[in-house]
Amino acid sequence: MRYATYLEKTDHEQFSLGSSPRGLANVHMSCWVVVTDAAGNTYNVMRAIQADDLCKSMHFGVYRGRDVLDESSAFFIPFTEVPVVVPFATSSSPESVVYSGQGFDLELFADRTVWNEANGRVQIEATQLGDVCSLYVPSQHPHPHDFVFRSYFGKAAGTIDGEAVEGLYQMDSVFSTPALNMREAGWTDHVHQYWLNWLVEYEDGTYEGGHAFRGMPGTEFTAGHHVVDGRSTARHDMALEFDRTSRGTISAVRLAVGDDVAFEFEQRGSFDWPIHTFGEVASTTRDKKVRRSWNYMETFPHNWGEVERYNAAHHDLFGRYPSLRGMLEGAVVRDERIEWDAPRSPEAKS
Known part of the structure; x- marks a missing residue:
């Protein structure tokens, strides 16, 4: 499969629904965090602007992870409190773009995000690490639509029900044929199967992280973003391998970032089985001691469409x-x- 990865500088106007790289339309925006509290509890919060309905926002839930791989974790905040799908409004200022609706406010600046979710029970401020990592996939057999995929990676800090949390943050903006949503454009049917993002903080105060793709069979799609102490590299040489439980849940992930560095991530549990698992670094080829780490693994079975x-x-x-x-x-x-x-x-x- 033909594709290109490249870096861009962030401009808050990239988050506007009027942004149209390569003449394409914004078909999906999603942001999420994987964060831990002082007691070691791991939480996942995710929201999409535009989903199946381009006029609606979708709330994917607030999970508190359990150390169980073959079952979903429980919702920490139920959908009765924060509905799944709600209309959203958008506005802008000279410095930011704002999305808001029932239960949430999301303000996107060039270098940070301020996100209040679940009627204020979740309050997150994320600082961007590195540049925007962008991806262009032109239409080709078997998928009929062009895609531009912009990823914004960062460090998240805030509170969940008043408890301090911190961890990784990412926002993705996906562009494709106008009037389609992401499902109709075929991203998970033809291109995307596996994806990982991670953030590692070392004892010496340095850090690295980013994301890695492994596409559907036959695509040779190995795009990624690697950030080391604020310096971004757009990659096309990410390699992911997995171990699984008897139910098929991913239990361990091995990531090679080209020939530069390799990690193994031990998965502790599933948020929403079988799509998302979470864990931390079990080993790395860096000659550094890991102080703390977070990873978020996404997998789409071949027939997930x-x-x-x-x-x-x-x-x-x-x-x-x-x-x-x-x-x-x-x-x-x-x-x-x-x-x-x-x-x-x-x-x-x-």
């Missing part, structure tokens, strides 16, 4: 998304596909 289409159809019919936990009851990941070894629950069939 079928799950996304089912979710969208369910929402169109019933006005709500189905329970992902219920739908995946009895499922396993086998040969990189979701399969069911037992009947799904009645809730999943509703």
